[in-house]
Structure formats: C-alpha cells, structure tokens
Amino acid sequence: MSWRFESIPHRRAIIDRRDLSDALIELGDDGDASIRRQRATQILKEALDKGRTEINRRLEANPGRGSEISASHAFLTDQILRLLFDFTTGRLYPLNNPTAAERLALAAVGGYGRGEMAPFSDVDIMFLTPWKQTPWGEQVIESILYTLWDLGLKVGHSSRSLDEMVRMAKSDLTIRTALLEARYVWGDQSLYDEATARFLKEVVAGNARGFVADKLAERDERHRRMGDSRYVVEPNLKEGKGGLRDLHTLFWIGKFAYQTQSVPDLVEQGLLTRAELRQFQKAENFLWAVRCHLHCVAKRPEERLTFDVQPEIARRMRYSDRPGMSGVERFMRHYFLIAKQVGDLTGLFLAHLDEKFAARSRRFGLPSIRRSPKKLNGFMLDRGKLAAPSDDFFSEDPVRLIELFHLADLHGLAIHPLTMRQAGRDIGLIDARVRRDPRANALFLDVLTSTRDAETVLRWMNEAGVFGRFIPDFGRVVAQMQYDMYHHYTVDEHSIRAIGLLGKIERGELDDDHPLSSAIMRKVVSRRALYVSVLLHDIAKGRGGDHSVLGADVARHLCPRLGLTPAETETVAWLVEYHLLMSSTAFRRDLADFKTILDFAEIVQSPERLRLLLVLTVVDIRAVGPAVWNGWKRQLLSDLYEAAEEVLRLGHKQTGRSVRIEVKQRNLAGELGWSAKAFQAYRKRFVDAYWIAETPDVLLRNAQLVADADAAGKSLNIATHVDPDRGATMVTVYAADHPGLFYRLAGAIGVAGGNIIDARIHTTRDGMALDNLLVQDPLGGPLDDPERLRRLVSAIEEAFTNRHRMAQRLSQRPLPRLRADAFTVEPNVLIDNRASNRYTVIEVNARDRPALLGSLTYALFQAKVTIHSAHIATYGERAVDVFYLTDLIGEKITSQQRLKTLEKSLLEVAGGKSLIPAKAA
CATH class of the missing domain: 3.30.70.260 (ACT domain)
Known part of the structure; x- marks a missing residue:
C-alpha cells in the first residue's frame, strides 16, 4: 500500500473490500465463466461508481485537498484491482497445483504506482511473470483486462518476465522511470520482491549520474515544447514549467540516486530541508486539487487550463471577486505563484543534489573556484556560481541584494540556488531607505539597460522576489494574468520578455525580422528612457482604470528615483501613456488618408519620440506571444513610421505626397512597358488615394x-x-x-x-x-x-x-x-x-x-x-x-x-x- 494512502480518512466509506469480496463469493462457482465475469463486473462497476461519487463529494466539500483526493482515486483503483485479481485467479481460473512458472504479480507503475490519480487518469499496470508466459497466465491477464475495459477504465498495461523487465528498463528511459515508481498491488509478493531487487541491482546501481542527466535533459526539452515559461496564461499543469511533472522529476531523481520511497525521505537524504518539504507538499497539494477539478469540469483527462474552464475551477475552489481582481484572476495568480515556487524548489533541490554528489567527488557542477573578494565586492564563487559568503551578508548591507544581480549580469555568472533562496528570505530588508539609495538605483538601472542579457538577470531578480520588492509597482503585477485570448503571458513575464527583445534588437540579433527597428536603435538618443518605458508600459494593469494614463503617473514618480533626468522622465511618461497609439493607428486606420498621418504626427511631435515609440510598439507586440507578430503588422508600422517621419521633417505639407505618387507612376510605367498614351489613360482612371495606398508590387499586379x-x-x-x-x-x-x-x-x-x-x-x-x-x-x-x-x-x-x-x-x-x-x-x-x-x-x-x-x-x-x-x-x-x-x-x-x-x-x-x-x- 502506498504511503500516500495514510492521509485518506474513512477509507471504507470509499470502498469496503470485505463486503465486496463476500458479494463476489456469493456468485458461486456454477454456470458459465463469462456469465460470472459479467455479474462480477456489475458488482465492481457499482462499487467503482459509488467510490467515485464519495471522492467527488469530498472534493466539493474540501476543494483544496488535492493530495488526499488523488490518493483516494488510487486507493479505490487498488481495491478494485485486488478484488478482480482474486476473483479471476480464484473463481474463474483457479489452480490447485500451480507450477513455478504459473506465478503472477500485479504492480502499479507510473503515476498510479506513486499512489496519485486524477478522476480520468490512466490505470498503468504491469503483470510480472518469472519466465515465459503460460497459457494460464494469458487467460488471467486477458480476463482482467477485459473486465477493466468493461468498467470503463483506460488501461495502460504491459506483461513482462523478469528478464524482459530488466532488459527494457535498461534500454528505455520512459520505462525505467515508470518502473522506478512501481508498487506492489496484489499477487505473488515474492515474485514482485525479486523484480524489485533485480531492478535496483541491474538497472539502478551505479547509474545515478546518467539517470539524473537524462531526466534533466528530458525536463528541458519538455519545457521547450510547452513554451519554456511558467507564466503562460493557459498553462499545462502537468507538463508545463512549474507543473506537476517538475515535482515528479525531483522525486524520481531522489529515488533513483538514494532509493527514497517517499517525498519526506528526501529530507533524510539532505535533498530538501524541512521548510522546502512543506513547500513541496503545499505546491503538490494545490496542483493536484486543480488537476482533479479540471478533470471533473472537462469530464475527460484534460491537463491544460484553458480560458473556458478557468472561471468554473475558480468557482469550485471558492475564489471570489475582490476589488480590482476577479475570482478567476485571483485563482490564476495563485497558480502562477505556486508554479514559481516549484521553480524555486527545483533550483534548491539541484543545489542540494550537487552538494551531495560533490561530497562523493561526483559533482554535476564545476570545480570549486574562489575569486578575490575585491573583484566581487565580497561575494564569492561556489563551483562557478555567484554566492553570498555568509548567512548575514545581505543584512550587513541590504543594497547587496541588488548588487548580487548586477554582478551576475556584469560577469555573466549564474547565481547559486542557495544564495537565491537567501535573497528571497531577506527581501524584507529592502525598505524605503534602500529604494531611495542612489547606489541601489544605479545598480538596478545598469541591469535594466545592460547590453548583455538583461532579460535573464531580471527574471532571476523577479523569481527571488527582489524585483517586486525594490519596485513595488512591479510587484503588484507579478503573476497577474491578463484574462484574454490575446496575451500569452502574465504581465511581469510579458514586460521582461519585451526588455529581452529590445536587447536583441539593439545587439543586431533580429536585423532580418526588424530591419527598421534595428536601424533606428543606432540613432536613438534617449536609450535609458526607452528601456525604462518598456519596463513600465504595462505597470498599472489591474488598477481599474486606463493603465496607460495610470502608468504615466507611476513613471513620473519612479523615474527620478532611478536617476533619470527631468527630460528623460517626461519622455518615459509620454511613451507609457501613448504606447498603444502607434499600433492602434497602424492597424485600425487608413494610412492612405493624409489626415490619419497628420493627427498621429500632431500627438508624437518629435522624430526622437517617433523612433522610440516604434521600437516600443514592436517589442510590446512581439512579447505578447508566439504567432502574434507577422509581416503585415511590420509593413503597416513601417508605413506609418515613414509617413509620420516625413511630416515631422517637412511640416504639415503634402509636397512629399505628390512626389511619391509621381515616382510610383514613373516606375510602374517602366515596369509595364506600355505606350505613353496607354499608360496615361490608365493613370487617369484612379484618384490620388489609390496611388498612395498601394505598394509598387501591388500596383504592378493590379495593372496587369x-x-x-x-x-x-x-x-x-x-x-x-x-x-x-x-x-x-x-x-x-x-x-x-x-x-x-x-x-x-x-x-x-x-x-x-x-x-x-x-x-x-x-x-x-x-x-x-x-x-x-x-x-x-x-x-x-x-x-x-x-x-x-x-x-x-x-x-x-x-x-x-x-x-x-x-x-x-x-x-x-x-x-x-x-x-x-x-x-x-x-x-x-x-x-x-x-x-x-x-x-x-x-x-x-x-x-x-x-x-x-x-x-x-x-x-x-x-x-x-x-x-x-x-x-x-x-x-x-x-x-x-x-x-x-x-x-x-x-x-x-x-x-x-x-x-x-x-x-x-x-x-x-x-x-x-x-x-x-x-x-x-
């Protein structure tokens, strides 16, 4: 029995195996075996439905008890399988004198083996035999599977001899992982014990490093497939970053490397602290609760929290509306904070694992290197990662909480997970005095406007909680979802991604995608103002008003603190207030109508603002999510930029307009090769608006x-x-x-x-x-x-x-x-x-x-x-x-x-x- 089942209260209210066993005995041994199997199936079906009803009642009564509910479904399945196994081997196909080959053990594998199941989870089982399958074994297995299918269960099954089990576990990582979680359900206990011993000896022993490396590579690939962010607004709570599979990976690694049998055992091995264990269990409980509710709402094995199910799950889990935030937004914010916690736990777990293997001279990291404190201002390197030298290092000088990330950016260093945890623990040291400190603000601004990799370092700062503590307005949008189908990320993740895109454009990494923006970045004078405006453009979302206007007020208060000049501050405030102007004009207005250009230019007023606004608009759209940016949007923005730039350069005259028309017509005539008379007749058929509206390639195809x-x-x-x-x-x-x-x-x-x-x-x-x-x-x-x-x-x-x-x-x-x-x-x-x-x-x-x-x-x-x-x-x-x-x-x-x-x-x-x-x- 799984250790998880100990948390289930009143188990017999879910299913009473003794009563059911008696009911199956009362079926007698007379009559056709198929008829007896059908009658047994009916008894088990009623018991399964009754048990599920009781579990669902408990979920509705206590919607946050995810771990208990997931264990209850596994427990119910266990009891059904035991009854079915006994009935099949004892009543349908009994053996009076079984041979040594006619032994059979039933094991749970995968998530079911862990003792966790959602309402519509697959039942993953393995039939173990000592050697080659016997006719009796085939009969039993076939009958059990048919009955399980008749019960409406989706069964993942395998039938293997001991040798086959070992051979396949060695060759396939997925099978190796599933067997790692194998759990005895029923049948020949000694056969199962022999299988466990052989698995540990022949598959696990001496292979921990390879397994850990493979599982981490598998995790990284899974994250890449799922969007490589835990802040997507329709997350996959099983496979996505910060989801259940990340927690499973930690347990698999601990179990393979140290043969731990339960999550609490990870503490005994030094892979988690007591506090981290509580965080693990809290995150696991929440995610399982959400998954169980999701299955109930979808009525199928759904793992993605899509927009159409989020409100219903929020209601079932009793998230109510609050001023400025709906119930569904509160629920999803909690989800993202839990996903962040899972990410933090993963980093800490791997740090502990590195320490444990380092003690055995088998490090996953780099050799320990120490650099002169003078070069790192008191910080040190621990196996190549930036680390605090003592537990009170940040309390001695809280500005070091900002300096930590500045040094990481400056020297291209990763931060040690234990130091990240220490920084997260000490963020309370960042108070009004630290926020006003000129050195702290200068360090932060250097990170924000870095030409290296500001996106990564700002994300680390956000995950540690330092970002939101140092910039409280940013802290208000951390993990805040934008409840619509347009935005793919939470507000904080969207803003950080936009900064990353800005850095790539400036470094010339996106010249092919954004040739105009890349060229403009070389001319931008107000570089600092541009980076700060990208950070702040959505800072006031969720405040119940126009976030552009409210964000401009935030900018006017924050920019002087960061060390920006009055002119830069006003530029940032203007950019934040009008950050949607260019996209709304380009995508919703007729750019061939000269008044559209005049009205836009009248608001922009200066070529420098126009340049800044274009780049801000581009990175804002690109950071919304995949497939949002396209060539048509690029062309519209480019057309608007060029038309407005001409107006700002020449004034509110249409001189350039008539010149453009003449150039287009002259070039078109050359391309067509028509006679002058024929082209003049064609040209006169169209008004000026046509020649302005269409590009040369369209004009040519139209004429033909x-x-x-x-x-x-x-x-x-x-x-x-x-x-x-x-x-x-x-x-x-x-x-x-x-x-x-x-x-x-x-x-x-x-x-x-x-x-x-x-x-x-x-x-x-x-x-x-x-x-x-x-x-x-x-x-x-x-x-x-x-x-x-x-x-x-x-x-x-x-x-x-x-x-x-x-x-x-x-x-x-x-x-x-x-x-x-x-x-x-x-x-x-x-x-x-x-x-x-x-x-x-x-x-x-x-x-x-x-x-x-x-x-x-x-x-x-x-x-x-x-x-x-x-x-x-x-x-x-x-x-x-x-x-x-x-x-x-x-x-x-x-x-x-x-x-x-x-x-x-x-x-x-x-x-x-x-x-x-x-x-x-």
Missing part, C-alpha cells in the same frame, strides 16, 4: 489584372498572390462597381474559410471597382494551398452570380467558439467624423466569431452606404473592425438620425444578432 480583363472583355477578374512577407494572401477583385460588392466579397471569403485582415476598396473614374484584400487562414497564416485558393475564387464568383445562395449561406449558424465564449466583450460602436476629411470612420468592437465581418458589411449594405476601406484587427477574443464610409453620392454621413440608426444596427450585429435573412435577394 485590369489590362487582362479589359483585353478579354471580362466583367469580373480575380487574382490571388501568396505573400509570405506580409504573412497573408492578396486577393484582388476587378469588377463593375455596385452596392453591396464588399459585403458579397467578405461573405464569400468567410464561407471559403478565409479571414480578411485589411481591405483597400478603390473605384475607378469609369465605374469599375478594384479591391485589394489581404486574407489569412484561421491560424493566422497565408492561404497558400492551391485547392483552397481555387475554392476561394469559386466562392467569390458564385457570390457575384448567385446572390440569393450567398445570403443563405451567410445566415447559417456559425460554429461555436467555446474558448472565446468564456469572455464577455461588450459591443461598442464608435463613429468619428473628425478622423478623416473625406470619410465617416466607424469602429466596431465585438467578440470575434465566424461571419462577423460578413454580418457587419451586410448591415452597412442595408444602410445604403459605400465602404471605401476596411481595417480588421483581432486581439484574441476581441475583434476591432474599422470602416471608412460615405453615402451613395460620396459625401460624409452627417445626419444625426442616420448615424444613430447605423449605430443601432451595427450594435445589434456586434452583440450577436445576424441581420442577414434566411432568404435575401
């Missing part, structure tokens, strides 16, 4: 498409161009202009499985429409499969020839998006007649869903307005769609009654209502 259509007399011509640089596919449609054209286009592309991210809608002076639409697949990449592109073109052609069917297809109920449904996005419609001199600009905020754009464009079609451009942005579950509109005669919409009607219909669509009728002409 129009020429082909005119030559063939086609009223509809469609072209697609996969553009890896933009991370999208350009779909160009040349057709006779008519009302509702964009609605049909958007609907057709949606039906074909594409997402429009940007649309340039041009009308020629002779009544034709030329629309350039950037389209991505549902995963945010270009549509590049030839068959999908063919279906896309067919869908567009059908939309123009069979309007009735398109309306019907758009009116069909869209597929549910369960993860997005976990969030509430209040629909909002903003109408702005000042953002453009020519157009009415309407911005719609809504929860993203299939066919949203089609429904919105249909509402605009019904309102009898003309769409001139559309800009579609998604931020996780939130969609922000912006339309530049006029009435049917090309004028701004100024009637207040008409604007109110338009707002009402768009709000209805944003709220989930479809205005598309089942049958529409």
Whole structure:
C-alpha cells in the first residue's frame, strides 16, 4: 500500500473490500465463466461508481485537498484491482497445483504506482511473470483486462518476465522511470520482491549520474515544447514549467540516486530541508486539487487550463471577486505563484543534489573556484556560481541584494540556488531607505539597460522576489494574468520578455525580422528612457482604470528615483501613456488618408519620440506571444513610421505626397512597358488615394489584372498572390462597381474559410471597382494551398452570380467558439467624423466569431452606404473592425438620425444578432 494512502480518512466509506469480496463469493462457482465475469463486473462497476461519487463529494466539500483526493482515486483503483485479481485467479481460473512458472504479480507503475490519480487518469499496470508466459497466465491477464475495459477504465498495461523487465528498463528511459515508481498491488509478493531487487541491482546501481542527466535533459526539452515559461496564461499543469511533472522529476531523481520511497525521505537524504518539504507538499497539494477539478469540469483527462474552464475551477475552489481582481484572476495568480515556487524548489533541490554528489567527488557542477573578494565586492564563487559568503551578508548591507544581480549580469555568472533562496528570505530588508539609495538605483538601472542579457538577470531578480520588492509597482503585477485570448503571458513575464527583445534588437540579433527597428536603435538618443518605458508600459494593469494614463503617473514618480533626468522622465511618461497609439493607428486606420498621418504626427511631435515609440510598439507586440507578430503588422508600422517621419521633417505639407505618387507612376510605367498614351489613360482612371495606398508590387499586379480583363472583355477578374512577407494572401477583385460588392466579397471569403485582415476598396473614374484584400487562414497564416485558393475564387464568383445562395449561406449558424465564449466583450460602436476629411470612420468592437465581418458589411449594405476601406484587427477574443464610409453620392454621413440608426444596427450585429435573412435577394 502506498504511503500516500495514510492521509485518506474513512477509507471504507470509499470502498469496503470485505463486503465486496463476500458479494463476489456469493456468485458461486456454477454456470458459465463469462456469465460470472459479467455479474462480477456489475458488482465492481457499482462499487467503482459509488467510490467515485464519495471522492467527488469530498472534493466539493474540501476543494483544496488535492493530495488526499488523488490518493483516494488510487486507493479505490487498488481495491478494485485486488478484488478482480482474486476473483479471476480464484473463481474463474483457479489452480490447485500451480507450477513455478504459473506465478503472477500485479504492480502499479507510473503515476498510479506513486499512489496519485486524477478522476480520468490512466490505470498503468504491469503483470510480472518469472519466465515465459503460460497459457494460464494469458487467460488471467486477458480476463482482467477485459473486465477493466468493461468498467470503463483506460488501461495502460504491459506483461513482462523478469528478464524482459530488466532488459527494457535498461534500454528505455520512459520505462525505467515508470518502473522506478512501481508498487506492489496484489499477487505473488515474492515474485514482485525479486523484480524489485533485480531492478535496483541491474538497472539502478551505479547509474545515478546518467539517470539524473537524462531526466534533466528530458525536463528541458519538455519545457521547450510547452513554451519554456511558467507564466503562460493557459498553462499545462502537468507538463508545463512549474507543473506537476517538475515535482515528479525531483522525486524520481531522489529515488533513483538514494532509493527514497517517499517525498519526506528526501529530507533524510539532505535533498530538501524541512521548510522546502512543506513547500513541496503545499505546491503538490494545490496542483493536484486543480488537476482533479479540471478533470471533473472537462469530464475527460484534460491537463491544460484553458480560458473556458478557468472561471468554473475558480468557482469550485471558492475564489471570489475582490476589488480590482476577479475570482478567476485571483485563482490564476495563485497558480502562477505556486508554479514559481516549484521553480524555486527545483533550483534548491539541484543545489542540494550537487552538494551531495560533490561530497562523493561526483559533482554535476564545476570545480570549486574562489575569486578575490575585491573583484566581487565580497561575494564569492561556489563551483562557478555567484554566492553570498555568509548567512548575514545581505543584512550587513541590504543594497547587496541588488548588487548580487548586477554582478551576475556584469560577469555573466549564474547565481547559486542557495544564495537565491537567501535573497528571497531577506527581501524584507529592502525598505524605503534602500529604494531611495542612489547606489541601489544605479545598480538596478545598469541591469535594466545592460547590453548583455538583461532579460535573464531580471527574471532571476523577479523569481527571488527582489524585483517586486525594490519596485513595488512591479510587484503588484507579478503573476497577474491578463484574462484574454490575446496575451500569452502574465504581465511581469510579458514586460521582461519585451526588455529581452529590445536587447536583441539593439545587439543586431533580429536585423532580418526588424530591419527598421534595428536601424533606428543606432540613432536613438534617449536609450535609458526607452528601456525604462518598456519596463513600465504595462505597470498599472489591474488598477481599474486606463493603465496607460495610470502608468504615466507611476513613471513620473519612479523615474527620478532611478536617476533619470527631468527630460528623460517626461519622455518615459509620454511613451507609457501613448504606447498603444502607434499600433492602434497602424492597424485600425487608413494610412492612405493624409489626415490619419497628420493627427498621429500632431500627438508624437518629435522624430526622437517617433523612433522610440516604434521600437516600443514592436517589442510590446512581439512579447505578447508566439504567432502574434507577422509581416503585415511590420509593413503597416513601417508605413506609418515613414509617413509620420516625413511630416515631422517637412511640416504639415503634402509636397512629399505628390512626389511619391509621381515616382510610383514613373516606375510602374517602366515596369509595364506600355505606350505613353496607354499608360496615361490608365493613370487617369484612379484618384490620388489609390496611388498612395498601394505598394509598387501591388500596383504592378493590379495593372496587369485590369489590362487582362479589359483585353478579354471580362466583367469580373480575380487574382490571388501568396505573400509570405506580409504573412497573408492578396486577393484582388476587378469588377463593375455596385452596392453591396464588399459585403458579397467578405461573405464569400468567410464561407471559403478565409479571414480578411485589411481591405483597400478603390473605384475607378469609369465605374469599375478594384479591391485589394489581404486574407489569412484561421491560424493566422497565408492561404497558400492551391485547392483552397481555387475554392476561394469559386466562392467569390458564385457570390457575384448567385446572390440569393450567398445570403443563405451567410445566415447559417456559425460554429461555436467555446474558448472565446468564456469572455464577455461588450459591443461598442464608435463613429468619428473628425478622423478623416473625406470619410465617416466607424469602429466596431465585438467578440470575434465566424461571419462577423460578413454580418457587419451586410448591415452597412442595408444602410445604403459605400465602404471605401476596411481595417480588421483581432486581439484574441476581441475583434476591432474599422470602416471608412460615405453615402451613395460620396459625401460624409452627417445626419444625426442616420448615424444613430447605423449605430443601432451595427450594435445589434456586434452583440450577436445576424441581420442577414434566411432568404435575401
């Protein structure tokens, strides 16, 4: 029996093996064996269901007792297996005179062997035989497995002789680890004991170093697969960094190296202190509680805490709302703090392990080296890692808590885990006096603006708790999740990653990804202000107001403390307050509209601010998570930067605009090779806005498409161009202009499985429409499969020839998006007649869903307005769609009654209502 079962109270209330054994005996020995097995299965099924019901009741009554609940499920499984084993070997296939080969032992392996199971965990078992399998053994094993499957259990099983067990354990790390946790369940005890002895002698003995190295390498690879951060907002609580598997790895290493049988035994071996054992058990208990609740909510063996289950688990675990933080945010913050604790424990455990092996001249680290205290200001090196020389070292001078990380960055040193623990223990020494200390602030600023690896050192500082203690405003966002589908990390992790990206751009490591930002960094004058603004841009999240404005106030108070000049302080405050300005302008506004550029430049005011804002915007977006940045966003930001830089350099004149148009037209004429007369006729068909809006490569493809259509007399011509640089596919449609054209286009592309991210809608002076639409697949990449592109073109052609069917297809109920449904996005419609001199600009905020754009464009079609451009942005579950509109005669919409009607219909669509009728002409 597992030592974990000792913690289970009133075990017979879960299952009473004696009563069940009597019930199985009462089945008698008469009749067909298969019928008796079916009757036994029914008895065991009722007992299993009753036991699970009792365990679930206990979980609901005491939602935080994870270790007890996980042990209870394993205990229940043990008893079912023992009853089944006895019934099968004693009643179905009894042996009066068994031979030496007809011995059988049943062992639990893996997590079940540890005595831990979640409600839907696999039952991992191993049947042990002394030698080659006998017919009797095959019958017994087959009957037991069929019964377990009939009970609805998912069984992971193996049947091995002693020799096979040893051979496979030597050759496979996974099997070796599973057998390391093997536990006797039932059957021939002496056979199991012999297997244990052979495993220890032939597999474990003398191989500790190799096993430890393999498990640590396996852990690192697992972390890499899971995102290599314990602060992802949808964590995998089993396999992710800071999850249960990290705790398991510590136990496996201790058990293999020192043959410990339980977690408390790690203390006896000096691998954990008593305090660390309590932390281990606290983290293990919490993670198991969450895992059990997750299985109950998902009703399957789910290990990922996705957004749609987080609120329900928070409710089940009784996390209530508090001012400034919802219950689910409090629950997830607790989760991240526990994950951090697991990381701390891992470092300390490995330090203890290093010490133990060092005593036996088998170190995992480097040989002990000591450097002159003068070079390290009193610190020392312990096997290559920076360490405090005494227990009272930080209390003698608390500024050393900052200096520790400064020296680690300066000399490229790792910090000894025991010194990290000491720093974490002593963070209370950082008080108002230390925060005001000029030396401490100078050391911190040096780390923050380091050209080496500020990201790593700041993360160490954060894990030790020093960061949040020295910068209390940062401490408020430590482990704070951003409860949306856009941000992948907690606020503190996001900020530290952004600083790391800034350092890589400055060092030239991301020149290919960010050529403009890399070039700009060489011109930046206010370097310190830029690094501090990256640190502080999200510092005020979770305070119940506009985090940009509140963050600017934090910057004005903090920057002078850090030693920044008044000018630098004002620059940081401005950058923090407007850190979303550039992305919102680039992604939600028409950059071909000169007023957009003028309004943006009027806020920015200086070329240096523009440079700083671009780099801040880039690292902010990149640090959100994988696959958020793409070539289209890079191009939009670059276009906005270049246009604003020209305005700031030349003033609010459109001189450069006309020059750009002339250059584009001259270059295009050279590329096409048309006659001067033919090109002049083509040029006059388009207004200036077209030449400004489109890039040279698009202008060339557009001209060829129009020429082909005119030559063939086609009223509809469609072209697609996969553009890896933009991370999208350009779909160009040349057709006779008519009302509702964009609605049909958007609907057709949606039906074909594409997402429009940007649309340039041009009308020629002779009544034709030329629309350039950037389209991505549902995963945010270009549509590049030839068959999908063919279906896309067919869908567009059908939309123009069979309007009735398109309306019907758009009116069909869209597929549910369960993860997005976990969030509430209040629909909002903003109408702005000042953002453009020519157009009415309407911005719609809504929860993203299939066919949203089609429904919105249909509402605009019904309102009898003309769409001139559309800009579609998604931020996780939130969609922000912006339309530049006029009435049917090309004028701004100024009637207040008409604007109110338009707002009402768009709000209805944003709220989930479809205005598309089942049958529409």
